[in-house]
Amino acid sequence: MSTPITDPAQLPPAFxxxxxxxxxxxxxxxxxxxxxxxxxxxxxxxGQALRDYTAGSIAGNAQLSNGPSRVVAGDDIAFITEEWTMEVTTPDGNRKKATGTTANVARRGQDGGWRMAVLNPLGTA
Structure with missing residues (x-):
């Protein structure tokens, strides 16, 4: 990311x-x-497990579709929810589709940019 995200509502479309x-x-x-x-x-x-999990999704040609976000932000923390759908090809070659509602937490860094700190695609499920 070359330019920090200055509005937490921009995180879901950027992701x-x-x-x-x-x-x-x-x-x-x-x-x-x-x-x-x-x-x-x-x-x-x-850490590395999150990197590996994300790399696995990308290797499976993941296609993510986010619905409208709802953001509650204050000072340096934000709570973000949204509906999502993701399709990914599993290692056995089958295409799988999952859906849910996120309950994510973003944090503003020292550079003023917002980044995801807690990603919870299952929301309260």
């Missing part, structure tokens, strides 16, 4: 664009240091 373009570094640039993600299987991943 969608980076994922759909297959650009792992662009996706990872949208994550705060120490970011954690709850995967669609319920496992929590961070």
């Amino acid at each position: 969608e664009k980076a994922m759909n373009s297959g650009d792992l570094n662009a996706v990872l640039s949208l994550l705060a240091p120490g970011a954690v993600m709850r995967t669609v299987t319920g496992e929590s991943v961070t």
